Amino acid sequence: MLLNSLLIQIATFFSVGKFPKAPGTVGTLATIPLWYLLSQTGPLIYMLVTFLLFPLGVMAAQAYENHIGKHDSKEIVIDEVVGFLITMTWLPLTWQSVVIGFLVFRVLDIVKPPPIRQLDQKVQGGFGVMVDDVVAGVIGSIIMQLIYTQTNWLGVQISVLTSN
Amino acid sequence: MKTNAVKSKSELQNTLQSSVVGTVRVLRDNGLTVGFAESCTGGLLSSSFTELAGVSDVFTGSIISYDNSVKKQLLQVSEETLQTRGAVSSETAHQMAEGALRSLGVSIAVSVTGIAGPSGGTAEKPVGTVFIAIAGSGREEMETHVRQYLFAGDRKEVQLQTCIEAIKFLNEFINKK
Numbered sequence: 001m002l003l004n005s006l007l008i009q010i011a012t013f014f015s016v017g018k019f020p021k022a023p024g025t026v027g028t029l030a031t032i033p034l035w036y037l038l039s040q041t042g043p044l045i046y047m048l049v050t051f052l053l054f055p056l057g058v059m060a061a062q063a064y065e066n067h068i069g070k071h072d073s074k075e076i077v078i079d080e081v082v083g084f085l086i087t088m089t090w091l092p093l094t095w096q097s098v099v100i101g102f103l104v105f106r107v108l109d110i111v112k113p114p115p116i117r118q119l120d121q122k123v124q125g126g127f128g129v130m131v132d133d134v135v136a137g138v139i140g141s142i143i144m145q146l147i148y149t150q151t152n153w154l155g156v157q158i159s160v161l162t163s164n
Numbered sequence: 165m166k167t168n169a170v171k172s173k174s175e176l177q178n179t180l181q182s183s184v185v186g187t188v189r190v191l192r193d194n195g196l197t198v199g200f201a202e203s204c205t206g207g208l209l210s211s212s213f214t215e216l217a218g219v220s221d222v223f224t225g226s227i228i229s230y231d232n233s234v235k236k237q238l239l240q241v242s243e244e245t246l247q248t249r250g251a252v253s254s255e256t257a258h259q260m261a262e263g264a265l266r267s268l269g270v271s272i273a274v275s276v277t278g279i280a281g282p283s284g285g286t287a288e289k290p291v292g293t294v295f296i297a298i299a300g301s302g303r304e305e306m307e308t309h310v311r312q313y314l315f316a317g318d319r320k321e322v323q324l325q326t327c328i329e330a331i332k333f334l335n336e337f338i339n340k341k
Contacts, residue, residue, distance in 0.1 A: 043287050090290065092314040149282070149291070152171060152317035156325060161254045161295075161310040 004063055010056065010078055011064035017077035025106060027077025031084045032098055043090045050085045054134060057082050062126030072120075072129050079133035083109065086137025091148055094155035104143050108136040176324040183331045184212045190338055191222040198334070199268035200226040201239055201260040201275035203251065204294065209276060209327045224270055229260065239263030239275075250289075252277050254310045257295035261308055265299045272300035272337065274330050278313070280322040292316060294326050298337045309337065 012018055019026040038046045057078040064076050087105040091097040112120055112132070116139070120132035148154050171179065191198055200209050210226040213219050227238050232251055235241040240263040241256055249255045260275035278294030285291035292315040299308040311333060315325045 043290070092292070092316065148316050150318065152176075152315065152321045152325060154316040156316075156329060157314035158329070159312045161312050 004067075007060040007063035008067050010060040011076045013077045013081050017075040023074050023077055024080050024109060027080040028084045028102060028106060028109075030077075031081045032102075034081070035085060035088050035098070036093065038085070039088075039091075039093050046085075047089055050082065050089065053078075053082050053085065054130060057130045058126040060126070061129035065126065065129070071124060076129055079130045080109065082130065083133030083137035083140070086134060087140030087144055089141050091144055092154055092157035094157050096153060096155040097144075097148075100147060100153065101140070101144055105136065105140045108140050109133060112136075113139075173320055173324065176321065176328065180212050180324055180328050180331070181215065183328060183335075184216065187331050187335055187338075188213070188216060188219055188222055190335065194338060194341075196272060196338065197222055197224050197270040198272045198274065199224050199264055199270040200330075201264035201273060202226055202228050203230055203235070203260070203275075203277040204280045205276050205323050205326050205330075206230060208323050209274070209330055212327055212331075225268055227264055227267060235260060235263075238267060240266070252279055252289055252293060252295060254295050254297075254312060257297035258299075258308055258310050261297035261299035261310075270300075272298065272334065274298050274334055276326055276330055278322070278326060280319045280326075282319060290314070292322050294322070294329075296326070296330050296333055298333055300337065300341075302337075302341060307337075309333075 013027055013030055016027050016030040017023045038049055060078050061076050064073065065071055084105050088101045091101065108116065116132050116136050119135055123131050202209055207226065207228045213223040229235040229239055232246050235246065235251065236243060239260050241259040245255045245259060257275050257277050260277060261273050264273035264275055275297045276294065279285055279289060279291050281291035294313045294315060295310060296313065297308060297310040313329055315322045317325065
């Protein structure tokens, strides 16, 4: 019971998804602090956490659907959380990264180019809620890595190490 | 946040050249000399200074230490540091700057070591990781400062941005003195 209510909380990313307008966009915005914290841990822990959030998101989305009896409710935003984290994997911590990454992921999630739309329409259940955003995240990540390695649009990350 | 907006290689080149002009003026006004210990930039930082005529009163020379053997022999970077922390590390940058300061006899030494790409990156030190250190006499005593940078772009862009940031860092150091 407790686990179920926790999963329901995770599905809406702790009620962020209940925001009345554009919950997907708001859910993505709410992921930025999480991205910032995870980025400090280095790319390997970042990817491990993101990887583990996928099955958790499937369970959470399924629990939420069972709870309200409707598929792919707008209130579920854990799919956007995971999709955005995938898009933002292994990028420098700069405002340019987050602005460009946000735009790339939102455009992919809203426009749904193939195969994202097909996955969105055909796959059911908690897995169906998650999979289209995960694929959008992977495509977003490829786009971001191309931008990161081929241009200097993502700016410079500077950290002061030692001073004496 | 200190960042470069979207810039092409030629724009980066122009930014670099114009920032050097200001720095040379400040060095001259303060009667300071500068020299570099360059690794991943392979002399680009020095070259940006020598492109200016009459720069010899502030710029005395540099050590381009691409291979570890040069870092050890000419800059006194310790074998242990290179083994345990690697050539691209804050410790190596720190020792390179202090080594250059001694070897070149300048008032301020700047060192640069990093991974310009496209290969050679790891999870801990991805391509674009650069360490820049500055050694020199500060307000009261000898000071060495190290910063870590993560640049985006291709090899040349990483090198150009490294030089631009090194000069920015050098300016900050002089202004604090």
